[in-house]
Amino acid sequence: xxxxxxxxxxxxxxxxxxxxxxxxxxxxxxxxxxxxxxxxxxxxxxxxxxxxxxxxxxxxxxxxxxxxxxxxxxxxxxxxxxxxxxxxxxxxxxxxxxxxxxxxxxxxxxxxxxxxxxxxxxxxxxxxxxxxxxxxxxxxxxxxxxxxxxxxxxxxxxxxxxxxxxxxxxxxxxxxxxxxxxxxxxxxxxxxxxxxxxxxxxxxxxxxxxxxxxxxxxxxxxxxxxxxxxxxxxxxxxxxxxxxxxxxxxxxxxxxxxxxxxxxxxxxxxxxxxxxxxxxxxxxxxxxxxxxxxxxxxxxxxxxxxxxxxxxxxxxxxxxxxxxxxxxxxxxxxxxxxxxxxxxxx
Amino acid sequence: xxxxxxxxxxxxxxxxxxxxxxxxxxxxxxxxxxxxxxxxxxxxxxxxxxxxxxxxxxxxxxxxxxxxxxxxxxxxxxxxxxxxxxxxxxxxxxxxxxxxxxxxxxxxxxxxxxxxxxxxxxxxxxxxxxxxxxxxxxxxxxxxxxxxxxxxxxxxxxxxxxxxxxxxxxxxxxxxxxxxxx
Numbered sequence: 413x414x415x416x417x418x419x420x421x422x423x424x425x426x427x428x429x430x431x432x433x434x435x436x437x438x439x440x441x442x443x444x445x446x447x448x449x450x451x452x453x454x455x456x457x458x459x460x461x462x463x464x465x466x467x468x469x470x471x472x473x474x475x476x477x478x479x480x481x482x483x484x485x486x487x488x489x490x491x492x493x494x495x496x497x498x499x500x501x502x503x504x505x506x507x508x509x510x511x512x513x514x515x516x517x518x519x520x521x522x523x524x525x526x527x528x529x530x531x532x533x534x535x536x537x538x539x540x541x542x543x544x545x546x547x548x549x550x551x552x553x554x555x556x557x558x559x560x561x562x563x564x565x566x567x568x569x570x571x572x573x574x575x576x577x578x579x580x581x582x583x584x585x586x587x588x589x590x591x592x593x594x595x596x597x598x599x600x601x602x603x604x605x606x607x608x609x610x611x612x613x614x615x616x617x618x619x620x621x622x623x624x625x626x627x628x629x630x631x632x633x634x635x636x637x638x639x640x641x642x643x644x645x646x647x648x649x650x651x652x653x654x655x656x657x658x659x660x661x662x663x664x665x666x667x668x669x670x671x672x673x674x675x676x677x678x679x680x681x682x683x684x685x686x687x688x689x690x691x692x693x694x695x696x697x698x699x700x701x702x703x704x705x706x707x708x709x710x711x712x713x714x715x716x717x718x719x720x721x722x723x724x725x726x727x728x729x730x731x732x733x734x735x736x737x738x739x740x741x742x743x744x745x746x747x748x749x750x751x752x753x754x755x756x757x758x
Numbered sequence: 759x760x761x762x763x764x765x766x767x768x769x770x771x772x773x774x775x776x777x778x779x780x781x782x783x784x785x786x787x788x789x790x791x792x793x794x795x796x797x798x799x800x801x802x803x804x805x806x807x808x809x810x811x812x813x814x815x816x817x818x819x820x821x822x823x824x825x826x827x828x829x830x831x832x833x834x835x836x837x838x839x840x841x842x843x844x845x846x847x848x849x850x851x852x853x854x855x856x857x858x859x860x861x862x863x864x865x866x867x868x869x870x871x872x873x874x875x876x877x878x879x880x881x882x883x884x885x886x887x888x889x890x891x892x893x894x895x896x897x898x899x900x901x902x903x904x905x906x907x908x909x910x911x912x913x914x915x916x917x918x919x920x921x922x923x924x925x926x927x928x929x930x931x932x933x934x935x936x937x938x939x940x
Protein backbone atom coordinates (compact mmCIF):
# COMPACT_ATOMS: atom_id res chain seq x y z
CA UNK A 413 0.00 0.00 0.00
CA UNK A 414 1.34 3.40 -0.93
CA UNK A 415 1.41 6.20 1.60
CA UNK A 416 -0.01 9.55 0.57
CA UNK A 417 3.40 11.19 0.29
CA UNK A 418 4.92 8.53 -1.94
CA UNK A 419 1.76 8.54 -4.04
CA UNK A 420 2.02 12.29 -4.59
CA UNK A 421 5.76 12.15 -5.30
CA UNK A 422 5.44 9.22 -7.70
CA UNK A 423 2.51 10.87 -9.47
CA UNK A 424 4.33 14.17 -9.89
CA UNK A 425 7.40 12.39 -11.28
CA UNK A 426 5.21 10.43 -13.70
CA UNK A 427 3.34 13.57 -14.80
CA UNK A 428 6.58 15.44 -15.47
CA UNK A 429 8.06 12.53 -17.44
CA UNK A 430 4.84 11.93 -19.41
CA UNK A 431 4.47 15.58 -20.40
CA UNK A 432 8.13 15.88 -21.34
CA UNK A 433 8.02 12.72 -23.45
CA UNK A 434 4.75 13.83 -25.06
CA UNK A 435 6.05 17.29 -25.90
CA UNK A 436 9.27 15.82 -27.32
CA UNK A 437 7.18 13.40 -29.38
CA UNK A 438 5.04 16.32 -30.58
CA UNK A 439 8.13 18.31 -31.57
CA UNK A 440 9.66 15.42 -33.46
CA UNK A 441 6.35 14.50 -35.12
CA UNK A 442 6.49 17.92 -36.77
CA UNK A 443 10.06 17.22 -37.86
CA UNK A 444 9.06 13.78 -39.16
CA UNK A 445 6.11 15.25 -40.99
CA UNK A 446 8.18 17.91 -42.75
CA UNK A 447 10.89 15.41 -43.59
CA UNK A 448 8.54 12.69 -44.89
CA UNK A 449 6.23 14.99 -46.82
CA UNK A 450 9.35 16.55 -48.29
CA UNK A 451 10.62 13.21 -49.51
CA UNK A 452 7.17 12.24 -50.82
CA UNK A 453 7.13 15.46 -52.84
CA UNK A 454 10.71 14.99 -54.06
CA UNK A 455 12.18 17.63 -51.75
CA UNK A 456 14.67 17.31 -48.92
CA UNK A 457 12.67 18.76 -46.05
CA UNK A 458 14.55 20.43 -43.19
CA UNK A 459 18.28 19.63 -43.32
CA UNK A 460 20.18 22.79 -42.35
CA UNK A 461 19.68 22.90 -38.58
CA UNK A 462 21.74 20.11 -37.03
CA UNK A 463 22.34 16.67 -38.56
CA UNK A 464 19.35 15.68 -40.77
CA UNK A 465 17.69 18.89 -39.62
CA UNK A 466 17.13 17.27 -36.22
CA UNK A 467 17.37 20.56 -34.35
CA UNK A 468 14.66 22.14 -36.52
CA UNK A 469 11.88 21.74 -33.87
CA UNK A 470 14.05 23.65 -31.39
CA UNK A 471 14.59 26.42 -33.91
CA UNK A 472 10.85 26.49 -34.60
CA UNK A 473 10.08 26.69 -30.89
CA UNK A 474 12.53 29.55 -30.45
CA UNK A 475 10.96 31.36 -33.35
CA UNK A 476 7.46 30.96 -31.90
CA UNK A 477 8.57 32.34 -28.55
CA UNK A 478 10.38 35.32 -30.07
CA UNK A 479 7.53 36.33 -32.40
CA UNK A 480 5.40 39.29 -31.41
CA UNK A 481 2.37 38.13 -29.44
CA UNK A 482 -0.32 39.98 -31.33
CA UNK A 483 -3.95 40.19 -30.25
CA UNK A 484 -5.93 41.57 -33.18
CA UNK A 485 -8.51 44.29 -32.47
CA UNK A 486 -12.23 43.39 -32.39
CA UNK A 487 -11.69 39.90 -31.03
CA UNK A 488 -13.71 38.75 -28.02
CA UNK A 489 -10.72 38.73 -25.74
CA UNK A 490 -11.60 36.34 -22.87
CA UNK A 491 -12.52 33.49 -25.21
CA UNK A 492 -9.82 34.39 -27.73
CA UNK A 493 -7.22 33.87 -24.99
CA UNK A 494 -8.93 30.86 -23.42
CA UNK A 495 -9.33 28.84 -26.62
CA UNK A 496 -5.67 27.84 -27.21
CA UNK A 497 -5.19 27.14 -23.49
CA UNK A 498 -8.26 24.88 -23.53
CA UNK A 499 -7.06 23.05 -26.64
CA UNK A 500 -3.58 22.36 -25.36
CA UNK A 501 -4.52 21.51 -21.78
CA UNK A 502 -7.16 18.99 -22.87
CA UNK A 503 -4.72 17.46 -25.35
CA UNK A 504 -2.09 17.09 -22.62
CA UNK A 505 -4.59 15.79 -20.05
CA UNK A 506 -5.71 12.88 -22.16
CA UNK A 507 -2.26 11.28 -22.12
CA UNK A 508 -2.66 10.73 -18.35
CA UNK A 509 -4.91 7.75 -18.99
CA UNK A 510 -2.83 5.99 -21.62
CA UNK A 511 -0.95 2.98 -20.24
CA UNK A 512 2.31 2.36 -22.08
CA UNK A 513 3.37 -0.84 -20.35
CA UNK A 514 2.88 -3.26 -17.48
CA UNK A 515 3.32 -2.48 -13.81
CA UNK A 516 6.91 -1.83 -12.83
CA UNK A 517 8.75 -1.86 -9.52
CA UNK A 518 11.15 1.03 -9.10
CA UNK A 519 13.00 1.23 -5.77
CA UNK A 520 10.40 -0.93 -4.02
CA UNK A 521 7.45 1.10 -5.29
CA UNK A 522 5.09 -0.85 -7.49
CA UNK A 523 3.39 1.43 -9.97
CA UNK A 524 1.58 1.22 -13.32
CA UNK A 525 3.28 2.74 -16.36
CA UNK A 526 0.70 5.48 -16.76
CA UNK A 527 -0.27 8.42 -14.63
CA UNK A 528 -3.48 6.92 -13.34
CA UNK A 529 -5.25 3.59 -13.78
CA UNK A 530 -9.03 4.14 -13.82
CA UNK A 531 -11.70 1.51 -14.36
CA UNK A 532 -13.47 3.62 -16.99
CA UNK A 533 -10.29 4.91 -18.61
CA UNK A 534 -11.58 4.71 -22.14
CA UNK A 535 -14.75 6.68 -21.36
CA UNK A 536 -12.80 9.43 -19.63
CA UNK A 537 -10.46 9.57 -22.59
CA UNK A 538 -13.44 9.92 -24.95
CA UNK A 539 -14.92 12.55 -22.66
CA UNK A 540 -11.76 14.63 -22.73
CA UNK A 541 -11.44 14.37 -26.50
CA UNK A 542 -15.12 15.28 -26.93
CA UNK A 543 -14.49 18.47 -24.94
CA UNK A 544 -11.60 19.47 -27.18
CA UNK A 545 -14.13 20.63 -29.79
CA UNK A 546 -14.63 23.76 -27.71
CA UNK A 547 -11.07 24.97 -28.20
CA UNK A 548 -11.55 24.97 -31.96
CA UNK A 549 -15.12 26.27 -31.93
CA UNK A 550 -14.40 29.12 -29.52
CA UNK A 551 -11.23 30.08 -31.38
CA UNK A 552 -13.21 30.34 -34.60
CA UNK A 553 -16.01 32.31 -33.04
CA UNK A 554 -14.04 34.70 -30.84
CA UNK A 555 -11.59 35.73 -33.60
CA UNK A 556 -14.35 37.79 -35.23
CA UNK A 557 -13.18 36.93 -38.73
CA UNK A 558 -15.08 35.21 -41.51
CA UNK A 559 -12.38 32.65 -42.24
CA UNK A 560 -12.02 31.73 -38.59
CA UNK A 561 -15.77 31.47 -38.13
CA UNK A 562 -16.21 29.23 -41.17
CA UNK A 563 -13.29 27.07 -40.06
CA UNK A 564 -14.68 26.81 -36.54
CA UNK A 565 -18.16 25.91 -37.81
CA UNK A 566 -16.78 23.25 -40.12
CA UNK A 567 -14.58 21.81 -37.40
CA UNK A 568 -17.45 21.66 -34.92
CA UNK A 569 -19.84 19.97 -37.34
CA UNK A 570 -17.17 17.56 -38.49
CA UNK A 571 -15.97 16.57 -35.03
CA UNK A 572 -19.48 16.07 -33.66
CA UNK A 573 -20.44 13.96 -36.68
CA UNK A 574 -17.39 11.73 -36.68
CA UNK A 575 -17.36 11.31 -32.91
CA UNK A 576 -20.40 9.05 -33.28
CA UNK A 577 -18.70 6.72 -35.74
CA UNK A 578 -15.53 6.85 -33.63
CA UNK A 579 -17.37 5.89 -30.44
CA UNK A 580 -19.39 3.14 -32.11
CA UNK A 581 -16.31 1.61 -33.73
CA UNK A 582 -14.87 1.04 -30.26
CA UNK A 583 -18.01 -0.69 -28.95
CA UNK A 584 -17.14 -3.97 -30.69
CA UNK A 585 -13.83 -4.15 -28.83
CA UNK A 586 -15.55 -3.27 -25.57
CA UNK A 587 -18.12 -6.05 -26.04
CA UNK A 588 -15.32 -8.54 -26.68
CA UNK A 589 -13.23 -7.55 -23.69
CA UNK A 590 -16.12 -6.73 -21.32
CA UNK A 591 -14.22 -3.91 -19.69
CA UNK A 592 -13.70 -0.18 -20.00
CA UNK A 593 -10.30 -0.32 -18.35
CA UNK A 594 -7.59 0.18 -20.95
CA UNK A 595 -5.19 -2.08 -19.05
CA UNK A 596 -7.68 -4.97 -18.98
CA UNK A 597 -8.47 -4.47 -22.66
CA UNK A 598 -4.77 -4.83 -23.46
CA UNK A 599 -4.36 -7.82 -21.15
CA UNK A 600 -7.13 -9.60 -23.07
CA UNK A 601 -4.98 -9.38 -26.19
CA UNK A 602 -1.91 -11.22 -24.89
CA UNK A 603 -0.79 -14.52 -26.40
CA UNK A 604 -1.48 -15.95 -29.82
CA UNK A 605 -4.57 -16.93 -31.82
CA UNK A 606 -3.17 -19.62 -34.11
CA UNK A 607 0.49 -20.17 -34.82
CA UNK A 608 2.32 -16.86 -34.73
CA UNK A 609 -0.72 -14.61 -35.26
CA UNK A 610 -1.10 -12.56 -32.07
CA UNK A 611 -4.45 -12.32 -30.27
CA UNK A 612 -4.86 -8.66 -31.14
CA UNK A 613 -8.42 -7.42 -31.55
CA UNK A 614 -7.79 -6.47 -35.16
CA UNK A 615 -7.20 -10.16 -35.95
CA UNK A 616 -10.24 -11.23 -33.93
CA UNK A 617 -12.84 -9.86 -36.30
CA UNK A 618 -12.52 -6.17 -35.47
CA UNK A 619 -10.81 -5.30 -38.74
CA UNK A 620 -13.78 -3.26 -40.02
CA UNK A 621 -14.00 -1.48 -36.69
CA UNK A 622 -10.32 -0.67 -37.02
CA UNK A 623 -10.75 0.99 -40.40
CA UNK A 624 -13.83 2.89 -39.24
CA UNK A 625 -11.82 4.08 -36.27
CA UNK A 626 -8.94 5.04 -38.52
CA UNK A 627 -11.13 7.15 -40.82
CA UNK A 628 -13.01 8.76 -37.95
CA UNK A 629 -9.78 9.48 -36.09
CA UNK A 630 -8.37 11.30 -39.10
CA UNK A 631 -11.50 13.44 -39.13
CA UNK A 632 -11.44 13.99 -35.35
CA UNK A 633 -7.91 15.34 -35.47
CA UNK A 634 -8.67 17.52 -38.53
CA UNK A 635 -6.01 15.86 -40.64
CA UNK A 636 -5.85 15.34 -44.40
CA UNK A 637 -8.06 14.18 -46.13
CA UNK A 638 -10.53 15.69 -43.64
CA UNK A 639 -8.69 18.94 -42.94
CA UNK A 640 -11.50 21.19 -44.18
CA UNK A 641 -11.47 23.31 -41.01
CA UNK A 642 -8.09 24.68 -42.07
CA UNK A 643 -8.34 24.25 -45.83
CA UNK A 644 -5.71 26.79 -46.81
CA UNK A 645 -6.90 27.23 -50.38
CA UNK A 646 -10.26 28.60 -49.26
CA UNK A 647 -10.06 29.55 -45.58
CA UNK A 648 -6.49 30.92 -45.20
CA UNK A 649 -5.84 28.83 -42.07
CA UNK A 650 -9.35 28.20 -40.73
CA UNK A 651 -10.00 28.60 -37.05
CA UNK A 652 -6.45 29.74 -36.16
CA UNK A 653 -6.14 32.38 -38.88
CA UNK A 654 -6.06 35.22 -36.34
CA UNK A 655 -3.61 33.56 -33.98
CA UNK A 656 0.12 34.21 -33.94
CA UNK A 657 3.21 33.41 -31.93
CA UNK A 658 2.84 30.99 -28.99
CA UNK A 659 -0.95 31.00 -29.18
CA UNK A 660 -0.74 29.55 -32.66
CA UNK A 661 1.92 27.13 -31.46
CA UNK A 662 -0.45 25.92 -28.76
CA UNK A 663 -3.06 24.92 -31.36
CA UNK A 664 -0.31 23.30 -33.37
CA UNK A 665 0.97 21.32 -30.37
CA UNK A 666 -2.58 20.35 -29.42
CA UNK A 667 -3.16 18.95 -32.91
CA UNK A 668 -0.07 16.77 -32.76
CA UNK A 669 -0.69 15.71 -29.16
CA UNK A 670 -4.20 14.66 -30.21
CA UNK A 671 -2.71 12.66 -33.07
CA UNK A 672 -0.50 10.83 -30.60
CA UNK A 673 -3.42 10.16 -28.24
CA UNK A 674 -5.57 8.83 -31.08
CA UNK A 675 -2.69 6.63 -32.22
CA UNK A 676 -2.27 5.35 -28.65
CA UNK A 677 -5.97 4.45 -28.38
CA UNK A 678 -5.79 2.56 -31.67
CA UNK A 679 -2.68 0.73 -30.43
CA UNK A 680 -4.30 -0.17 -27.11
CA UNK A 681 -7.66 -1.24 -28.48
CA UNK A 682 -6.83 -2.90 -31.78
CA UNK A 683 -3.12 -3.67 -31.94
CA UNK A 684 -2.50 -5.32 -28.61
CA UNK A 685 -0.95 -2.39 -26.79
CA UNK A 686 2.50 -3.25 -25.51
CA UNK A 687 2.28 -6.94 -26.41
CA UNK A 688 4.99 -8.22 -28.73
CA UNK A 689 7.85 -10.68 -28.74
CA UNK A 690 9.77 -10.34 -25.47
CA UNK A 691 13.19 -11.96 -25.09
CA UNK A 692 16.71 -11.40 -23.80
CA UNK A 693 18.11 -10.40 -20.38
CA UNK A 694 15.93 -8.84 -17.67
CA UNK A 695 16.53 -5.24 -18.65
CA UNK A 696 15.49 -5.99 -22.23
CA UNK A 697 12.36 -7.76 -20.95
CA UNK A 698 11.46 -4.59 -19.08
CA UNK A 699 12.09 -2.26 -21.99
CA UNK A 700 10.76 -4.27 -24.95
CA UNK A 701 7.00 -3.80 -24.17
CA UNK A 702 7.47 -0.03 -24.07
CA UNK A 703 9.43 -0.28 -27.30
CA UNK A 704 6.62 -2.24 -29.01
CA UNK A 705 4.08 0.31 -27.82
CA UNK A 706 6.20 3.15 -29.13
CA UNK A 707 6.76 1.37 -32.42
CA UNK A 708 3.02 0.85 -32.99
CA UNK A 709 2.25 4.48 -32.17
CA UNK A 710 5.06 5.53 -34.50
CA UNK A 711 3.58 3.39 -37.30
CA UNK A 712 0.32 5.32 -36.89
CA UNK A 713 1.99 8.70 -37.00
CA UNK A 714 3.85 7.54 -40.09
CA UNK A 715 0.55 6.52 -41.70
CA UNK A 716 -0.96 9.91 -40.82
CA UNK A 717 1.88 11.69 -42.59
CA UNK A 718 1.91 9.29 -45.50
CA UNK A 719 -1.81 9.91 -46.08
CA UNK A 720 -1.23 13.64 -45.81
CA UNK A 721 1.41 13.47 -48.52
CA UNK A 722 -0.76 11.33 -50.81
CA UNK A 723 -4.47 12.10 -50.63
CA UNK A 724 -6.39 15.17 -51.77
CA UNK A 725 -8.96 16.88 -49.56
CA UNK A 726 -12.64 15.87 -49.47
CA UNK A 727 -15.39 18.28 -50.46
CA UNK A 728 -17.50 19.35 -47.51
CA UNK A 729 -20.71 17.56 -48.55
CA UNK A 730 -18.69 14.45 -49.38
CA UNK A 731 -17.22 14.59 -45.91
CA UNK A 732 -20.62 14.74 -44.23
CA UNK A 733 -22.08 12.06 -46.51
CA UNK A 734 -19.12 9.77 -45.86
CA UNK A 735 -19.45 10.17 -42.11
CA UNK A 736 -23.21 9.78 -41.82
CA UNK A 737 -24.12 7.49 -44.71
CA UNK A 738 -21.13 5.17 -44.80
CA UNK A 739 -19.11 5.10 -41.58
CA UNK A 740 -22.04 5.36 -39.19
CA UNK A 741 -24.12 2.47 -40.63
CA UNK A 742 -21.00 0.35 -40.99
CA UNK A 743 -20.08 0.96 -37.34
CA UNK A 744 -23.65 0.13 -36.31
CA UNK A 745 -23.55 -3.13 -38.30
CA UNK A 746 -20.21 -3.99 -36.69
CA UNK A 747 -21.69 -3.51 -33.21
CA UNK A 748 -24.67 -5.75 -34.08
CA UNK A 749 -22.60 -8.53 -35.64
CA UNK A 750 -20.02 -8.50 -32.85
CA UNK A 751 -22.63 -8.64 -30.10
CA UNK A 752 -24.47 -11.46 -31.91
CA UNK A 753 -21.29 -13.52 -32.20
CA UNK A 754 -20.31 -12.88 -28.58
CA UNK A 755 -23.83 -13.77 -27.43
CA UNK A 756 -23.83 -17.00 -29.45
CA UNK A 757 -20.44 -18.03 -28.09
CA UNK A 758 -21.59 -17.70 -24.46
CA UNK B 759 -12.20 15.14 1.92
CA UNK B 760 -15.29 13.96 0.07
CA UNK B 761 -17.43 16.50 1.88
CA UNK B 762 -14.99 19.28 0.94
CA UNK B 763 -15.05 18.21 -2.70
CA UNK B 764 -18.83 18.01 -2.59
CA UNK B 765 -19.09 21.59 -1.40
CA UNK B 766 -16.47 22.80 -3.88
CA UNK B 767 -18.25 21.31 -6.89
CA UNK B 768 -21.70 22.09 -5.52
CA UNK B 769 -20.81 25.75 -5.12
CA UNK B 770 -19.22 25.82 -8.60
CA UNK B 771 -22.38 24.30 -10.07
CA UNK B 772 -24.69 26.80 -8.38
CA UNK B 773 -22.44 29.74 -9.17
CA UNK B 774 -22.19 28.74 -12.83
CA UNK B 775 -25.97 28.31 -12.98
CA UNK B 776 -26.48 31.83 -11.61
CA UNK B 777 -23.84 33.13 -14.02
CA UNK B 778 -25.78 31.49 -16.85
CA UNK B 779 -28.76 33.72 -16.05
CA UNK B 780 -26.72 36.83 -15.36
CA UNK B 781 -24.59 36.79 -18.52
CA UNK B 782 -25.88 38.88 -21.38
CA UNK B 783 -24.02 37.15 -24.16
CA UNK B 784 -25.51 33.80 -25.26
CA UNK B 785 -22.12 32.15 -25.73
CA UNK B 786 -21.12 32.98 -22.15
CA UNK B 787 -24.38 31.50 -20.93
CA UNK B 788 -23.75 28.35 -22.95
CA UNK B 789 -20.25 28.04 -21.53
CA UNK B 790 -21.61 28.48 -17.99
CA UNK B 791 -24.01 25.64 -18.68
CA UNK B 792 -21.03 23.47 -19.68
CA UNK B 793 -19.42 24.29 -16.34
CA UNK B 794 -22.66 23.23 -14.59
CA UNK B 795 -22.60 19.93 -16.51
CA UNK B 796 -18.96 19.31 -15.67
CA UNK B 797 -19.42 19.97 -11.96
CA UNK B 798 -22.51 17.73 -11.96
CA UNK B 799 -20.29 15.03 -13.45
CA UNK B 800 -17.82 15.58 -10.63
CA UNK B 801 -20.66 15.22 -8.11
CA UNK B 802 -21.74 11.96 -9.75
CA UNK B 803 -18.15 10.78 -9.52
CA UNK B 804 -18.14 11.58 -5.79
CA UNK B 805 -21.14 9.30 -5.33
CA UNK B 806 -19.31 6.52 -7.12
CA UNK B 807 -21.43 6.68 -10.28
CA UNK B 808 -18.39 6.84 -12.53
CA UNK B 809 -20.16 5.61 -15.66
CA UNK B 810 -22.87 8.24 -15.27
CA UNK B 811 -20.21 10.91 -14.73
CA UNK B 812 -18.37 9.97 -17.90
CA UNK B 813 -21.59 9.84 -19.91
CA UNK B 814 -22.61 13.21 -18.49
CA UNK B 815 -19.40 14.72 -19.86
CA UNK B 816 -19.45 12.88 -23.20
CA UNK B 817 -23.14 13.37 -24.02
CA UNK B 818 -24.13 16.65 -22.37
CA UNK B 819 -20.90 18.65 -22.29
CA UNK B 820 -19.32 17.04 -25.34
CA UNK B 821 -22.23 16.67 -27.73
CA UNK B 822 -25.41 18.54 -26.81
CA UNK B 823 -23.70 21.70 -25.63
CA UNK B 824 -21.48 21.64 -28.71
CA UNK B 825 -24.66 21.90 -30.78
CA UNK B 826 -25.81 24.84 -28.62
CA UNK B 827 -22.52 26.62 -29.24
CA UNK B 828 -22.73 25.64 -32.91
CA UNK B 829 -26.15 27.24 -33.28
CA UNK B 830 -25.04 30.39 -31.46
CA UNK B 831 -22.06 30.62 -33.81
CA UNK B 832 -24.20 29.94 -36.85
CA UNK B 833 -26.80 32.58 -35.99
CA UNK B 834 -24.05 34.95 -34.85
CA UNK B 835 -26.25 35.88 -31.92
CA UNK B 836 -25.24 39.16 -30.35
CA UNK B 837 -25.58 40.48 -26.84
CA UNK B 838 -29.03 40.55 -25.37
CA UNK B 839 -30.66 43.86 -24.67
CA UNK B 840 -31.73 44.49 -21.12
CA UNK B 841 -35.40 45.33 -20.94
CA UNK B 842 -36.99 46.67 -17.79
CA UNK B 843 -39.12 43.52 -17.62
CA UNK B 844 -42.61 43.35 -16.29
CA UNK B 845 -43.29 44.85 -12.88
CA UNK B 846 -45.61 42.01 -11.93
CA UNK B 847 -42.81 39.50 -12.47
CA UNK B 848 -40.46 41.55 -10.30
CA UNK B 849 -42.95 41.99 -7.44
CA UNK B 850 -44.25 38.44 -7.47
CA UNK B 851 -41.21 36.59 -8.81
CA UNK B 852 -38.83 36.82 -5.85
CA UNK B 853 -41.44 35.96 -3.19
CA UNK B 854 -42.65 33.11 -5.41
CA UNK B 855 -39.13 31.65 -5.55
CA UNK B 856 -38.87 31.78 -1.76
CA UNK B 857 -42.32 30.19 -1.34
CA UNK B 858 -41.54 27.45 -3.86
CA UNK B 859 -38.22 26.61 -2.22
CA UNK B 860 -39.93 26.62 1.18
CA UNK B 861 -42.68 24.26 0.00
CA UNK B 862 -40.17 21.85 -1.51
CA UNK B 863 -38.03 21.87 1.64
CA UNK B 864 -41.08 21.48 3.89
CA UNK B 865 -42.43 18.57 1.84
CA UNK B 866 -39.07 16.83 1.88
CA UNK B 867 -38.67 17.27 5.62
CA UNK B 868 -42.19 16.26 6.67
CA UNK B 869 -42.78 13.37 4.29
CA UNK B 870 -39.31 11.95 4.68
CA UNK B 871 -38.46 12.44 8.35
CA UNK B 872 -35.54 10.01 8.27
CA UNK B 873 -33.69 11.03 5.12
CA UNK B 874 -31.12 8.57 3.84
CA UNK B 875 -27.84 10.48 3.83
CA UNK B 876 -26.27 10.83 0.41
CA UNK B 877 -23.53 8.27 0.18
CA UNK B 878 -20.30 9.96 -0.78
CA UNK B 879 -18.09 6.95 -0.23
CA UNK B 880 -18.37 5.55 -3.74
CA UNK B 881 -20.60 2.56 -2.89
CA UNK B 882 -23.21 3.47 -5.50
CA UNK B 883 -24.04 0.64 -7.88
CA UNK B 884 -23.31 2.52 -11.07
CA UNK B 885 -21.26 0.12 -13.13
CA UNK B 886 -22.07 -0.10 -16.85
CA UNK B 887 -23.46 -3.60 -16.29
CA UNK B 888 -25.87 -2.46 -13.57
CA UNK B 889 -27.08 0.48 -15.65
CA UNK B 890 -27.48 -1.70 -18.74
CA UNK B 891 -29.59 -4.18 -16.78
CA UNK B 892 -31.77 -1.35 -15.50
CA UNK B 893 -32.27 0.16 -18.95
CA UNK B 894 -32.49 -2.92 -21.13
CA UNK B 895 -34.21 -5.36 -18.76
CA UNK B 896 -36.09 -3.75 -15.89
CA UNK B 897 -37.22 -0.58 -17.66
CA UNK B 898 -37.06 -1.78 -21.26
CA UNK B 899 -40.53 -0.59 -22.28
CA UNK B 900 -40.31 2.97 -20.90
CA UNK B 901 -36.84 3.24 -22.42
CA UNK B 902 -37.99 2.15 -25.88
CA UNK B 903 -41.10 4.35 -25.71
CA UNK B 904 -38.92 7.34 -24.87
CA UNK B 905 -36.61 6.65 -27.77
CA UNK B 906 -39.55 6.38 -30.18
CA UNK B 907 -40.82 9.69 -28.79
CA UNK B 908 -37.45 11.31 -29.47
CA UNK B 909 -37.42 9.81 -32.96
CA UNK B 910 -40.83 11.37 -33.66
CA UNK B 911 -39.52 14.71 -32.41
CA UNK B 912 -36.52 14.46 -34.74
CA UNK B 913 -38.76 13.64 -37.71
CA UNK B 914 -40.97 16.58 -36.84
CA UNK B 915 -37.95 18.85 -36.72
CA UNK B 916 -36.78 17.62 -40.12
CA UNK B 917 -40.22 18.23 -41.65
CA UNK B 918 -40.44 21.69 -40.13
CA UNK B 919 -36.92 22.64 -41.19
CA UNK B 920 -36.97 21.41 -44.77
CA UNK B 921 -38.24 23.89 -47.38
CA UNK B 922 -41.74 23.41 -48.80
CA UNK B 923 -41.91 20.82 -51.58
CA UNK B 924 -38.84 18.86 -50.52
CA UNK B 925 -40.30 17.97 -47.14
CA UNK B 926 -38.61 15.10 -45.30
CA UNK B 927 -35.87 12.96 -46.70
CA UNK B 928 -32.89 13.83 -48.82
CA UNK B 929 -33.59 16.60 -51.29
CA UNK B 930 -34.02 16.38 -55.03
CA UNK B 931 -30.80 16.09 -57.07
CA UNK B 932 -30.58 19.89 -57.45
CA UNK B 933 -31.06 20.39 -53.73
CA UNK B 934 -28.09 19.67 -51.45
CA UNK B 935 -29.05 17.04 -48.87
CA UNK B 936 -30.38 18.47 -45.64
CA UNK B 937 -27.69 18.82 -43.00
CA UNK B 938 -28.36 16.43 -40.20
CA UNK B 939 -26.06 17.70 -37.51
CA UNK B 940 -27.77 21.03 -36.88
